[in-house]
Amino acid sequence: MGVVRISVLKFAGRAWVFGDNISTDHIISGKYKFGSISTLEGMLPHLFEEVKPGFHEKVREGDVVVAGRNFGMGSSREHAPALLKMAGVRAIIAKSFARIFYRNAINLGLPPIEATLIPEVTEEGDTIEVSLIEGKVCNVDKDLCENFRPFPNEILKVIAEGGIVAYIKNHGGLPWGTG
Amino acid sequence: MEGTLTHKILSRKAGRAVSPGEIIVVDVDLAYAHDGTAPLAIKVMEESRTLMKVADPEKVALVIDHASPPPTVAAATVHRQMREFARRFGVKLFDVGEGICHQVIPESGLVKPGMVVLGADSHTVTLGAFTAFATGVGSTDIAVAFATGKTWLKVPDTVKVELQGTLEEPLMGKDVILKLIGEVTASGLTYKAVEFVGEGVRTISVASRMTISNMTVEAGAKAGIFPTDGKLISWYEERFGYSPKPIQPEDNASYEEELNLNLSNLEPQVAAPPNVDNVHPVSEVEGVEVDQVFIGSCTNGRFEDFLMAAKILKRGRVRQGVRCVAIPASRRVYIDLIRSGIAEMLANAGCVLAHSTCGPCIGAHLGLLAEGEVAVSTTNRNFTGRMGHKDSKVYLVSPATAAASAITGRLTDPREFIGGG
Structure with missing residues (x-):
């Protein structure tokens, strides 16, 4: 992995705030998959380019995304969560997620956290603290915490090990057993 | 969820009775x-x-x-x-x-x-x-x-969509699913398996069922399933000489949620930009000027879609200044269009008929939009910039509405040309 993980299960980061119905097209437009660029590195400068111009230059390792309802709706393109992870985003806190994005994010070790209050109160740049084991997310600047339903242990393991591929590499199979 | 199609399929695969959430x-x-x-x-x-x-x-x-x-x-x-x-x-x-x-x-x-x-x-x-x-x-x-x-x-929760009445020309599967998405919103069926049942199902062709299932994901659904009825069995028999073992929901199947939709009083529907759940009857949004019409994609690129378009385009031709792109969803559909004479009718009417590809739906090629341009399209997403410039617009409709709009150069209710009354 190359990067020393201080803790993947408990961390704090600076918030980038988005509204409802952010689609995978908003995260990374489908046209870039078939243009002259096809690598993730090449697509990175176009991350959120319509909804948050300049995002890829300003985002820092360990930041978090805070969004409204139905984050990641639309296409199944895994480029969307993969690019967020590559840009340094450590977690996404949203009121709800589209299901394919949710699965993809877990598979890549990028925790998708469902919360109701935090997305309501958070402003851009606020510091967000997350404890995946406790199931707790806090906005430090607003002095507000919220509990969320913790992930099942198998999913926590996948996230902790950096995704399903890393998990399979380490353990030789899926965390649910492959029969 | 016991007795639902989802329960039957997943329980058989798991080798035991499954329940939602596990x-x-x-x-x-x-x-x-x-x-x-x-x-x-x-x-x-x-x-x-x-x-x-x-x-x-x-x-x-x-x-x-x-x-x-x-x-x-x-x-x-x-x-x-x-x-x-x-x-x-x-x-x-x-x-x-x-x-x-x-x-x-x-x-x-x-x-x-x-x-x-x-x-x-x-x-x-x-x-x-x-x-x-x-x-x-x-x-x-x-x-x-x-x-x-x-x-x-x-294992998802299951939602029953009871289809009543009869789907009649020029209404198509596309109008049914757009209406449903408008009702439940783009996140209304998130994580859920939707099952279409009721007397109305038998009035819907297999091609239109594919259109309906196709767009259940636009409401967030995990699956959109139809039962195996006579129409589907015939579909398999005609093509492969094979009769599938039917899977039907039980009469007393328990669903987490139930919805009703009457096909008989449905109007042609349109999803206006920039969201798929921004759905209105075409009659309410009529008149929007159109630069490009696209008939095709996994949503509406089947034989019945082009047959319907040809029936309408027979009554006019593509208006000057509008480009009409028609792309069959497969080579088999393409060949059927040639054999039936529909390809020639579409070309005569002024459409550009291309080989099978997803093409302009994802803004890849074969008909992108310039700044400010408007497309009336039979595809499945109208998100900002999907088919070209970020300030272009996409209206999602049935092939009937698309063909009618190609003739007039404005978003048009297909009942002006066919059926209705």
Whole structure:
């Protein structure tokens, strides 16, 4: 992995705030998959380019995304969560997620956290603290915490090990057993 | 959820009665990816020695459909990589021009009632029309399914959509699903398996059922499933001389939620930009000026779609200043259009008829939009910039409404030309 993980299960980061119905097209437009660029590195400068111009230059390792309802709706393109992870985003806190994005994010070790209050109160740049084991997310600047339903242990393991591929590499199979 | 189609299919696969919310590991009967998602799946497999294998080549397919033939060197390179992968592992490859994955897979007889199907494309739900539990996943999920033949699924809640009345020309499956999405919103069916039942189902063609299942994902659904009825059995018998074992929901099946939709008093529907749930009767949005009409895609690129378009375009021709692009969803549909004379009718009416590809739906090629331009399209998404410039607009409609709009150059209710009264 190359990067020393201080803790993947408990961390704090600076918030980038988005509204409802952010689609995978908003995260990374489908046209870039078939243009002259096809690598993730090449697509990175176009991350959120319509909804948050300049995002890829300003985002820092360990930041978090805070969004409204139905984050990641639309296409199944895994480029969307993969690019967020590559840009340094450590977690996404949203009121709800589209299901394919949710699965993809877990598979890549990028925790998708469902919360109701935090997305309501958070402003851009606020510091967000997350404890995946406790199931707790806090906005430090607003002095507000919220509990969320913790992930099942198998999913926590996948996230902790950096995704399903890393998990399979380490353990030789899926965390649910492959029969 | 007991007695539902989802319960029956997933319980049989799991070897025990399943319940909503639990995670099950199941054998995948068919897994496929296209040129938009296969490259990342192959990369995942190459980077992990454990995954660089295919559990059962008979249950894996790759389809070149998103940018086909390749409009860029990058796309050509991806296609070559897919051919190499298919050759190495002996998996089925549908090459350039054969068609869009969700069309060629059922046309080739690869999907049957009761199967669990994973596709690395959100519109994999299309195959629910064949009583399969079919759902879209990302590239990593599909890589794991290719390599292990298995996947994990969270058993979804089930929603019953009771279709009453009769679907009559020029109303099509597209109007049914747009109406439903408008009612439940773009997140209204998130994580849920939707099952279409009721007397109205038998009045809907298999092609229109595919359109309906196809767009259930636009409301967030995990699957959109139709029962195996006489119409579907005939579909299999005519093409493959094979009668599938029917799967029907029990009369007393328990659903987590129930919705009703009357087909008889449905009007032609449109999803106005920039969201798929911004749905109105066409009569309310009529008159919007149109630069491009697109008839095609996995949503509406089947024979009945072009037949309907031709019936309407017979009564006029594509208006000056409008470009009308017609793209069949597969080579088989393309050949049927030629044999039936529909290809000639569409060309005579002023349409551009292209080979099978996803084409302009994803803004890849064959009809992009300039700044400020408006498309009336039979596709499935109208998000900002989807088909071209970020300040272009997409209105989603049925092929009937698309053809009527091509003639007038404005968004037009097809009942001005056909049926209705």
